[in-house]
Amino acid sequence: MTGVINRPLQSVEPFSLFSSGDIALFQAGSHYRLYEKFGAHTLEYEGVQGTYFAVWAPDAAFVAVMGDFNQWDHYSHTLLPRWDSSGIWEGFIPGVEAGCLYKYFIRANSGEELFKGDPFATRWEVRPKTASVVHPLDHTWHDKKWMQQRKKHNSLSSPFSVYEVHLGSWRRPDPNDEKSVYSYGEIAAMLVPYVKEMGFTHVELMPVMEHPFDGSWGYQLTGYYAATSRYGTPQDFMAMVEAFHAAGIGVILDWVPSHFPHDAHGLYRFDGSHVYEYADMRKGYHPDWNSYIFNYSRNEVRSFLLSNAIYWLDKFHIDGLRVDAVASMIHLDYSRERGAWEPNELGGNENLEAISFLKKLNETVYALFPDVQTIAEDSTNHYGVSRPTFMGGLGFGMKWMMGWMNDTLDYFQKDPIHRKWYQNDLTFSLVYAFSENYMLPLSHDEVVHGKSPLLYKMPGDDWQKCANLRLLYGYMYTHPGTKLLFMGASWGRLPNGITNGSWTGTC
Known part of the structure; x- marks a missing residue:
């Protein structure tokens, strides 16, 4: 890696990727391509090669870029605030090239000093390291055939059977080492033919965005714009998406616009103030997940999330987004005791700002990418989650049928002799x-946190467990609605590989 010219400040005149129109859209909550403006962009300016940096830190008194190119010095390369009071700090640093590590050094107006990763970084160091990486997203795509036919594959009138996967634990090179993982390329070589052979039409990847803690399975994000470096580069992830498309399989990503963790290098109190989260912890703190809730009333935050959704569809050719924890977004009293939440201006328990954002999200996604699907994980009876916004709905393409899941599992867990008294669980x-x-x-969700696999939920002996599981899947696949199975649920594996004659211990 080459070093940077040793200059205390920028060596060229101020430069910006932002137009006045960009600022207006950003502040209106309607900018859906902020990833083309914020972050680190390698380019040539006035004949000089370098990297342009831009970050939103409205309550900062001082911002600088520190990295391996300046020995992590706090003051060598300062950013300048824009004249328009947008809260954006920007600057062009000569000599910084792809592969350089960096963070933002931020001094808040309060005097607090913070060391933050880039919210728009396209790549991060492999955990537990926390620096951002300058990384262009250049890639030549070879999935034109799939993209031209995607509308047919993604249609609600076409077969839609989803295999849900966590890339880090689907298979491991060393089963006894939880840190042992395959690369994106190695996963694709094994997973694509498996999904194809099993007859699934789509794969749903649990969050691949950068996250610090393996145990979160990706639901506590710090790098919303970066495919996790655990398994390789963003281009490696793009190649995996291409491999699925070549096999005729759509790719859905879990997306988490509902909350984020309090890791010091992440979004929480980004510039010493509550930039991305609600300042009122009755709305801004999530008690279940010890995390913080996006401020959906702040237009700049809405633009950040809106751009992030479009980013994965645009840059990575993703075919759908499953939006996590929608119920927690749209209800102020979600998992809160009486007195721990405040009603909205109409006296209700709906988060009107989050509802407004989700409508804007779906309108924008379907306007730009009419051949994709957005899918809501919502466990409530909120009206019209998958109805168009002009009909008063939220505008999603699909909604998880949580009531069916709970009723069905309750029914199948009962001994068959008692089921005749609970037929309503199946018919309701x-x-x-x-x-x-x-x-x-x-x-x-049905197997985590100590819950047993589906096979173990079934009553009876080993033969009966397998028979019940086959019956459950038969019922599921004849019931109206699209289908989703978590990895491992597609084959029933009995404890210790029990055998029974020609039966080898799988269902």
């Missing part, structure tokens, strides 16, 4: 099966 879902565009999920 048909009362409302066509009120939304439902997806039937038997997801990771």
Whole structure:
């Protein structure tokens, strides 16, 4: 890696990627391509090669870029605030090239000093390291055939069967080492033919955005614009998406616009103030996940999230977004005791700002990418989650049918001799099966946190467990709605590989 010319400040006149129109859209909550402006962009300016940096830190008194190119000095390369009071700090640093590590040194107006990763970084160091990496997203795509035919594959009138996968634990090079993982390329070589052979039409990847803690399975994000470096580069991830497309399989990403962790290098109190999260912890703190909730009333935050959704569809050719924890976004009293939340201006429990954002999100996604799907994980009876916004709905393409999942598992866990008294658990879902565009999920939520695999939930001996599981899947695949199975649920594996004659211990 080459060094940077040793200059205390920028060596060229101030330079910006932002137009006045960009600022207006950013502040209106309507900019959906901020990734083309913020972050680190390698370019040539006035004959000089370098990198342009831009970061939003409205309550900062001083911002500088520190990295391996200046020995992590706090003051060598300062950024300048824009004249328009947008809160954006920017600057061009000569000599900084792809592969350089960096962070932002921020001194808040309060005097507090912070060391933050770039919210728009396209790549981060492999955990537990936390620096951002200057990394262009150059890639030549070879999935034109898929993209031209995607509308047919993604249609609600076409078969839609989803295999949900966590890339880090689907398979491991060393089963006894939880830190042992395959690369994106190695995963693709094994996973693509498996998904194809099993007859799934789509794969849903649990969050691949950068996150510091393996145990979160990606649901506590710090790098919203970066495919995690655990398995390789962003281009390696793009190649994996291409491999799925070449096999005729769509790729859905879990997306988490509902909350983020308090890691020191992340979004929380980014410039010493509550920039991305609500300042009122009755709205800004999530008690279940010890994390913080985006401020959906702040237009700049709305632009950040809106751009992030479009980013994955645009730059990575993703075919759908499954939006995590929608219920927690749209309800002020979600998982809160009486007195721990404040009603909205109409006296209700809805987060009107989050509802407004989700409508804007879906309108924008379907306007730009009409052949993709957005899927809401929502466990409530909120009206019209998968209905168009002009009809008062949220505008999603699909909604998880959590009621069906709970009722069905309750039914199948009962001994068959008692089931005749609980037939309503099977029939009730048909009362409302066509009120939304439902997806039937038997997801990771049913096995995490000490919950048993689906096979172990079944009653009876080993033979009966397998028979019950086959019956459950038969019922699921004949019930109205699209389907989703979590990895491992597609084959029933009995404890210790029990055998019974010609039966080898799998269902």
